[in-house]
Amino acid sequence: MTGAADVEAVWRIEAARIVAALTRLTGDFGLAEDAAQEAVAEALVSWPVAAPANPAGWLMATARRRAIDAIRRRTALQDRYALLAAGPVAEEDVDPDRIDDDVLALMFISCHPVLSPEARVALTLRVVGGLSSEEIARAFLVPVPTVQARLTRGKKTIAAAGVPFEAPPAAERRERLGGVLSVLYVIFTEGATATSGDRLLRPDVAYEAIRLARTLAALQPDEPEVHGLLALCELTAARFPARTGPDGSPVLLAEQDRRRWDRAAIRRGLAALARASARGLGPYGLQAAIAAVHAAAPSVEATDWDRIVVLYEALGRVAPSPVVELNRAVAVAMASGPEEAMALVDELVASDRLPGSHLVPTVRGELLARLGRRAEARAELELAARLCANQRERSVLLRKAAALA
Numbered sequence: 186m187t188g189a190a191d192v193e194a195v196w197r198i199e200a201a202r203i204v205a206a207l208t209r210l211t212g213d214f215g216l217a218e219d220a221a222q223e224a225v226a227e228a229l230v231s232w233p234v235a236a237p238a239n240p241a242g243w244l245m246a247t248a249r250r251r252a253i254d255a256i257r258r259r260t261a262l263q264d265r266y267a268l269l270a271a272g273p274v275a276e277e278d279v280d281p282d283r284i285d286d287d288v289l290a291l292m293f294i295s296c297h298p299v300l301s302p303e304a305r306v307a308l309t310l311r312v313v314g315g316l317s318s319e320e321i322a323r324a325f326l327v328p329v330p331t332v333q334a335r336l337t338r339g340k341k342t343i344a345a346a347g348v349p350f351e352a353p354p355a356a357e358r359r360e361r362l363g364g365v366l367s368v369l370y371v372i373f374t375e376g377a378t379a380t381s382g383d384r385l386l387r388p389d390v391a392y393e394a395i396r397l398a399r400t401l402a403a404l405q406p407d408e409p410e411v412h413g414l415l416a417l418c419e420l421t422a423a424r425f426p427a428r429t430g431p432d433g434s435p436v437l438l439a440e441q442d443r444r445r446w447d448r449a450a451i452r453r454g455l456a457a458l459a460r461a462s463a464r465g466l467g468p469y470g471l472q473a474a475i476a477a478v479h480a481a482a483p484s485v486e487a488t489d490w491d492r493i494v495v496l497y498e499a500l501g502r503v504a505p506s507p508v509v510e511l512n513r514a515v516a517v518a519m520a521s522g523p524e525e526a527m528a529l530v531d532e533l534v535a536s537d538r539l540p541g542s543h544l545v546p547t548v549r550g551e552l553l554a555r556l557g558r559r560a561e562a563r564a565e566l567e568l569a570a571r572l573c574a575n576q577r578e579r580s581v582l583l584r585k586a587a588a589l590a
Contacts, residue, residue, distance in 0.1 A: 200315030
């Protein structure tokens with residue numbers, strides 16, 4: 186007997202290939218996704234009765250038939266029907282280990298510049314990652330109808346813009362690759378530290394981003410920043426087992442049991458970082474290099490903070506942002522003391538480049554506490570707690586503030 190969990194597992198692995206192949210054959214992104222979903226629905230009914238020998242091939246063949254049925258109903262599109270009907274696909278013709286440019290094209294379509302950032306994330310998780318609307322809604326704590334509306338608008342936008350099903354030409358691919366990487370980075374970051382809700386981590390979201398990054402690295406092996414992003418994700422995820430306690434409460438870096446860090450993930454991350462370093466590190470590679478310094482250190486005190494400061498300075502030159510400056514200030518505090526770091530943070534406060542963020546008062550409160558200015562530190566940490574939308578992070582901030590009373 187094959188249950189819903191088995192159907193879900195096969196779909197999660199094969200979704201991108203099936204939707205990509207159907208989109209190439211039909212030229213209709215929305216139709217391909219709908220036909221694939223209908224095949225999954227049929228599998229939920231059929232597989233418990235008679236499990237197929239080749240599940241991926243069964244899904245592809247069934248989805249193709251559903252696409253043919255849909256096009257047959259569109260009498261004005263007989264030429265497309267003839268194209269599809271000309272060569273039926275047998276289940277055994279689908280190679281589950283095959284990764285080709287169809288998947289790459291699907292990634293670029295899902296992350297096309299004509300789409301809003303929210304639609305890019307939703308479409309990537311849906312059609313490339315195989316997640317359902319309900320799973321995406323849970324991951325980003327938004328209502329299911331919101332996700333469904335984003336998906337519908339996204340597919341309509343792609344159709345209206347006449348986006349062709351193809352990976353961009355080599356001349357354009359590198360330019361648009363940044364958009365694909367940024368979507369995967371957003372997905373992973375949300376999984377690594379949830380922006381809101383009652384959980385610090387959403388490992389399922391983070392690991393989905395890693396899986397997609399691995400696929401992209403296999404398809405684009407000569408792009409250093411693809412490997413840089415993969416390295417960053419692997420090295421960051423390696424700390425997941427030690428970042429929360431048994432009750433889900435956050436465990437700060439200084440208190441983590443580093444023996445629980447995933448050494449296999451660290452090895453994979455370092456290997457990806459080595460490939461990213463071949464032609465000089467970009468923004469993702471530099472962040473991965475910072476994560477590698479942490480991975481190599483036996484403790485917070487023994488960490489090479491001077492090197493981390495240098496890496497943040499380099500990151501600030503190639504990808505300047507207030508968050509990078511704030512992280513550099515934290516590293517400066519560890520390397521040189523809180524006074525120098527406080528000056529950097531106060532510059533950020535004066536420029537108001539992170540309005541409404543809990544990050545600045547969090548760092549400022551920590552620095553004030555180290556300087557012995559306890560009342561000011563407590564006020565900053567209480568402010569940070571009010572601004573923080575994640576319940577787990579908020580509890581840590583309030584606990585620190587209470588300790589300064």
